[in-house]
Each structure stands twice: as structure tokens, then as C-alpha cells.
Amino acid sequence: MDVLFVWVGAFFTICIFSFLYKDNPFYKFAEHLAVGVSCGYYVNIYFWNFIKPFVIDPFKTGDPKSIALAIPPLILGLLFFTRFSPKYGWMSRWSMAFLLGFGNGVAIPRIIDQRLFVQAKATMFSLWGSGIGFWTLINNWIIFIGVLATLIYFFFSREHKGSFGVVARIGIIFIMVGFGASFGYTVMGRVSLLIGRVDFLLRDWLHLI
Amino acid sequence: MVTIYREIRFLTFLFFVPFFFSGILFAQDISSSFNLKAVDKPIDDGGAIEISWSLPKDINIEEIEKLELYRFDPGAAEPVKLGDLKPKQQKFTDESSDERKLRNKTPYIYQLKAIFKDGSQITSEKVEGISKIQWFEKRKFVIFIGTVLSIGLILYCIYKAKTDSNFFIRRMVVIDAIEEGVGRATEMGKPILFVSGTSTINDVATIAAINILSHVAKKCAEYGTRLIVPNKDSIVMTVQQEVVKEAYTSVGKPDAFREEDVFYITDDQMAYVAAVDGIMVREKPATNFFLGMFYAESLILAETGASTGAIQIAGTDAVTQLPFFITACDYTLIGEELYAASAYMSREPLLLGSLKGQDYLKFLIMIAILLGAILYNLGFTFLKDWL
Amino acid sequence: MKQKLPLTICFIMGVVMIIQYFVPALNSLYDTIRFWLLVVSGFVLCLGIYSLVRVHILKIRRKAPSWGYSYVTIAGLVWMSLVGFIWGKEEGTIFMNTFFLIQVPIQSTMFSLLAFFIASAAFRAFRMKNLEAGLLLIAAIIVMIGQVPVGASFIPGIADLKEWILNYPNLAAKRGIVIGVGLGMLSTALKIILGIERSYLSGGGK
């Protein structure tokens, strides 16, 4: 059984790698199979984890409380199916409106808390004073100036000109250094994924190491 | 100089005197030996009381066998034992009675018993606890103020834009590129690929991408360019089908809309990417749009797209993926620009007004950071503590 | 009715959910609706599957380029759905075995392509065209060297420099972007709730 897994795994690994050379039937096969199989996977995940316990089971057991809980999502879900009818298709917008209203409403206070307040708070630290190391102060200033300059860069209602432009330029410099750092930092993780695959091919499949 | 410093300190102090008083008002007195407290569990919808205590200092914790906590229900003669607790334990949340939850606004009496290893025991004082539903959470008060303020400011700017739409908005190269991208595809007679991120509809970035899609789709409909929109989420797909269909209808070509071009592939990240890669290599779109929330797949998409020679326009608020779009794509909307793009493209005064509102908020936040940092360095931490 | 009602629903839901955040008594409302959404997404997946199958059946019918592979997708979908429905999805079932046999190697290999692409992207795009591009390149190289043992053992201090770039300039830029994104999200979310941005309802920005 394990041998089968290893050989099939190695086959698909090579199918996908072959795409690096060019598109070919092996890649096409693996790609189309992955789409079909993963779709079927999610059909099952959604069905067994959500639909069965929360929609089918309540009606089976007849427990009024869980039925009551199952009805609203049932209606919301079924409304989406009105799309198939040219006449009543617009009713699916009710569900969409519900989802969008919920999602965006939930987001607003959380954005203000997590993205604005927490981040602003973290930027309030020692900028001068005794008892704090010189380098700590310098670093704090770098963060402080960097955050403000980056924010300046994102102003839409002012031209990046004059002293405003200079600060915006500092902002973009911070952004670019940050992006470079992120890029460099990520190389590591990406290469380790490849190491994982090569390890699989060399050890589990070919037994070379 | 020193006097000014002192004055600032004093004035700030005066300003915040009320807050110090509120602190004194909310403080609790400490009197009994066990220091047993029964308080309503904060931030909930009632039905729970938190009991906390600390053992008297003269007791050696090693000698204690266990603690027993009792509750006297109103009207009942015998107490209910809530459980055997470990000597180290210092709190307990009581949230179940026979009726599952504690009744709100009902006084329950609690008492703690310490049983020693030698069999002796001591009992604590009795305290009363009442559980309540909280209708407003004090902790979130500051966030509430922030929410009201920011919503108010953006609304004000939108409202103002209604009457006075004559204000400056800086030019963005990427926006022009989006329009050129559609034109290029038309000239070459090749399709356009639009990926609105790989997240769900609950992600605001997805919505921002869909807003841009509606503009792109209209242009495509006008020029008769094929628009391919593969999806990773079925809800996002239904919304996008709606948006693209509406775009075709709005330019008077409802029949030109091909539902099979706005389609679902799979929920699986990598299988989705494999399929989109396949589309890029086989259909060779002239312009690729990658807008919205992206994860690791960003670079696979962008590099494959680059190898097919397409013009690539990307935009995301995912800070981790931005570096890859910046390097591998021709144009990139960075963070907030993604959200602004739709307003830019619509040229609607109302939407542009909201951009102005964002700028004001940005300014306020910068002031807050500046003020907060200065106050913090002057020894006042309240602004930082609030946030 | 066709337009007003959805806008009203959206507005009411939005406002209720904002208030919910501040009122602990409404905590269970949030949980309940979140849970509804999971169920709804289960239903909507049917629309997704319909779309997928339709695309592939059309391909087969039209004999579009490489239409034969569409059979593979449909077969995979049918197989995986059936074995899951019939024998369940626990460990050791055919469902889970198919998952480990097909999905896992394809997923991990697709993911590992990133190692190749990150190299080609760096090679292709890291050019010192101007100051910004130069800084991006230099920061990337410093971090890349500082990260691996070989760099740390041959160039003293580079690991510290790498940490410094990540912890200070990088952090500052990120925080600035995060705050900006927060504002963008805020105003987009607000525009949706208020029905100012309603492309999903009527096309266009209005």
C-alpha cells in the first residue's frame, strides 16, 4: 500500500514539475484531476460538516429548536437557487445583500480596533528620555518616522510635491526596503518546500539517501 | 522652557482629572480574610458569576487538601456544592445551575471552605453575587468613539462631495494602466483574465476587487473583449456573475454575456492555481488582473502570467504578497490603493468624497500617533492605555 | 422591490452587526449568523459545482482544445463525491486515501514550484533601475544571506543586520500599509452598507 502511495505521489510530482519546461499532457492530466478530486473533497467537507448536522439531522430528529435554527440558513441558501429562474432571479440578491451586510458590518469595528487602534498604540513608545539605550531610541525613531511617512505616501488628495513629496518619497523608500526584506525572507520558505519534495523523491521513492 | 513643560503637564493633568476619579469610584474595598469576591462575569449575555479569592496569608498552601465552593440558591435551605477545587486555584466561573444558566438579577450567596490534610477546615465569609446582561461594554467604549468618529467623518465627506465635487485627487498610473490593459487586449484580439483574489466574500478586499471588476467588465462589454473570471469561492462566483451580467446589460449587450466565462474551479488553493496557470498558458490572455486578497499563490500566478507575455496588473492588501506582485507584475496597487481604485475609475463624486474622508482619517491617526507618542514621553500613558 | 429591498437588508444587517460588537448581550447573534453562513456556503457550493460541470460539458460538446481532459475532471469529481457519500470521510476510508494519493502530492508540488518562480522573478526583475528598485534589491539580498547559516558564518553581523531590517524599517512600512488598508476597508465596507457602492446590485459604481 505504502509503495503505491509513493509511486503515485512521485508520478504526480513529476507531472507538475514538467510544467516548468512547458505545458504538456501530463500536467494537463494532473491539473484536471486535481480540480475534480479537490472539488469532490470539498463537496464532502461541506456536506458532512455543515449540511448534514445542521440541516438534515434537525429535520430527521424533529427537534423543534434545531429546526428553527436550521430554517434561516436554509432559506438564505435556497434563495441563491432562484438564479436559475429568469423571472425570480433577482431574489438571490436578498441573500447576497444579507451576506454583504453581515460581513461588512462585522468588519467595521474590528478594523478600527485591530488595524487602526492596536497599530497606532504600538507606535507610541519612548522617543527620548534617560534610561533607554541610544540604539533603542534610534530604532524607535525609525519606526515612528517610517509609519508616518508611509501614511503620507497613501494620501490621495494631495499631489506628491514639495516637502510633502519628499516625505512621501521617504515613505516609498520604507515600503521598498520592507518589500525587499519580505521577498528575501520568503525565499527561505519557498526553497524549503522544494527541499521537502526533493527529499520525498530521493528518500521515499528512489531510496538514494 | 521648563515652565512650559510643567504647564503642559499640569493642563493635561487637569483635563484628565475626571478619569482619575472614575478610577477611584470603580475600585473595590478589601476587607475580609479570604477576600472572596463574586462578581458578574463581564462582557456576556448574563447567566454567569465569577468567584475569586486568595487564601489568608497565615495559611500554608501545602497543608490544604482541597477547597470546596458552595452556593446558596435563593430560597433554598441547603447550599449546592459547586465542586472540589485545587488549593492553588484562585477563581471559578459559576455558570450553571439546574436550569442550565444562572438566573439574571437574582442574588446568589457563595462560600468557600478550605479542607486541611489533617481533617480540620475553615470557612470563608459569605458573599453575594448577581449576574447581569451587559448591554454595553465599557472596554469597547473607545473603539465605539473611534467608530462613530470615522463613520461620521467619511459620511460628512461623501455628503459634502454631493454639493461640492470640485476637489483634487492625485493621479494614479495604475488606474490608467487598467484602462489601457483592456484596450490592448481588444487590439490583440485576446481575452482578459480577472482573478478577484482567493478569499471569501467576507473579505473586504474581495469586495474591492469586485468593484473594479464591474468597471473592467463594462469596458470589455463595450469593446467586445472576452473576459475570463475563474473563481475559488462559489459565493464570490455568484456575485461576480451578477456583476459582469449587469455590466453587459448596462452597455446594452446582455446577450454577449457568457456565463461560462465567469466560472467556479475549486475551493482548493493549489488545484485552483494549477487550473488558472493552465488557462494562462493555453488561452494566452493579453492582460491579467490579480486583484483582491491573495496568499502564497500570488507568485505562481504572476510568474506564469509573465512568461506568457501578458501585461499584468495586480493589487492586494496582503502585505506578505505585495513584494511578489511588485517584482513580477507591471503595475501594482499597494494596500489602500486597491480600495481607492474603484472610486478613481468610477469618477463618481460620492466615491471620490469617501477618499477625501480616508485622507482626513489618516491625518487624524497621524495626529493621534504623534500626540500619543509625545504624551507618552511626557509621562502620560492614558492615550496609549485607551487604545 | 428588486433594488430597494436588498439595499435595505444590507443596511440593516450592517448596522446591527456594528452595534452587536459593542453590546455583549448580542454576542450569540454573531455566533448564530456566522454559523448560518457556513451552512449557506454549503448550499452555494452546489452552484459552484454546477458551474464547473457546465463549463466542462460545454467543452466536451464543442470539442474545445484539450476537451478530453474535461472527462478527467468530471470523473475525479464524481469519484471523490461518491466514495465520500457512501463510505464517509474518516481516516483510512477510500475518500481519505484518494486525498492522500492524489491531492496531497499535487498540492505540495504545486506549492513547491514557488521555489523556482521566486528565483526566476528575482533574476528577471531585480534590476537597479532607480533608488527604490536598488533598495528593494539590496534589502532582499541582505535578508537572503543573513537568513542562512552560510551567510551568518562567513559575514559577521549580517544576521543582526537582517533582523534589524525586518524589525524596524520593514515593520514601519508594514504598519503604515496596515493602517492605510484599514482605512480603505473601512470606507469600502461603509459604502457597501450604505448602498453607495452597489455594483453587485445594479452594475456600475452608482
Add this chain to the structure above:
Amino acid sequence: MKFFEFIQNLDRRWVFLLILIVVTVPFFMPLSLPIEITPSVKHIYDRVEEMSLQNNPKPILISADFGPEAIPELNPMLMALLRHCMSKKIPVITMTLHPAGPGILERAVAMVADEYNAEKGKDYVSLGFGVGSIIMMLQIGEDIKEGFPNDYYGNDINDLPLMDDVKNYDDMEFVFCMAGSGLYEAWITYAKSQYNATIATGVTGTMATDAYPFLQSGQLLGLIGGLKGAAEYETLIDQKDAAYRGMDSQSASHILIIILVILGNIASFVLKEKKENK
């Protein structure tokens, strides 16, 4: 000049081939270079060491919220932390919020438990897959036993001695969440903000920079980033394994990319000069 033109117009497939070679060769010729320890990794290690000095340490909750795509980076990390805990007899509760997670997690736990003769239910508990990610995080804040009435092997949770004193986050030393996505942010938002749980995280290389702000603002106890982080942890506990081995391939490929970038820049610079001279 020809060489620079060749570099300038190099087909990217040559780059791909070079990367493959450079990653493969060190498997056969290891270099075993020393590894520097990052403070954020040390924090986690120190905390676990501290715990091992306590009489009755509270358990650590490890939530391995990753699927197959993150195995190469996160599995070595998971193994290293499990080894550290189990060798010091620190109780561990494991779970996963990723639907494809249980198989991966179980394999790692079973393997390490076997190495240290750790007893199921007493030294460690495997809870398996928790449905509904954020809902589950909130549930653990209230009562973990309601969220997981049974462990992964179907045992009643109340029968497991380790779980006797465990109700919610208050009874856990810290939560170590591992994710190839931004899920650790949800742990911070829900488990930390609402229930004051202590959170440490192990994430893939890409996610690590994203997590720095949270480390700096004190919302995270520690952070292990990518294969390098795992190699550091392996070095700290002196159990060198997969992550440590991979470090050589890692070094080689980084150097290759840097050389390519430098060559590319020289080529474009030289060709530009030449064009201008003409």
C-alpha cells in the same frame, strides 16, 4: 559581451534547472554549518524550559492548523516542539483546525510519543479536528470539553487524566498555533483579546514577516519562522533532524539566487553602457 547577452536573454528554464541542481546536491554532500538562534524562537524554548522546573506544569495547547502544503516547513517544527515537551514531561494537548490536518498531526504525535514512551491521555492528548475554526477558538475559551467531547481516538474526554484540571485557556500555559496562513491572527483576536490566552506561533517563512508587528506589540509570546526556525529549535533541544539537514540546500540556493541577481545586473549595466557608447 556574448556572455552578457546570454545572461540578459537567459531562458528562465535554465534558472529552474540550476535551482533543482543546487537543492539536490547538498543531500549527498552535507556541509553542516552552525546555526544562529533568533530571540523569538528562544523565548518559546525558554518558556518550556521554565515550565519543566515547575512541579505540576500546565499543559501546552498545540494547534497544528496546517494542511499538506505546509508540511515541509511546519512538520519539523511540530516534531521539535513535541520532542522538547515530551522529553521534559510537559503535558501537551494537540488539535487542528485544518480539515486536512489530523492525519499529519497524528503521525507526528504518534512518532514522538513513541520515542519518549509518552502515555496517551496522561502525558498527551490528541483532540483531532475542531470544526469551525474561530467558533472553536471561542469555545475553548469557555470550555474545551464541550468543543471536544471525545479525543481523536473516540475516548470520552472526561476519562483522560490530563484533562481533569483543564477547562479553558486559563488552565493552559500557552497556545502554540501553527499555520501556513494568517490564522494565528485569529488566535490573537479571539483567544488572546477575548480570553487573555498566551499565544505563541509557528508559521511558514512567508507569514513570519507578517507576524513581526504582533511580536513587537507584545501580542505574541514567541515566533518560530519557517524551516530555519525549526532548525534553530532542533539545535536548541540538540535533536538535529530534517530541518537542520535542509539548511545546506537552503544556503546553496540562496547563494545561487544572489549570484544570478548580481550577474543579471552586471549584464544589463554593461549592455546599457555599450548601447549608449554606440
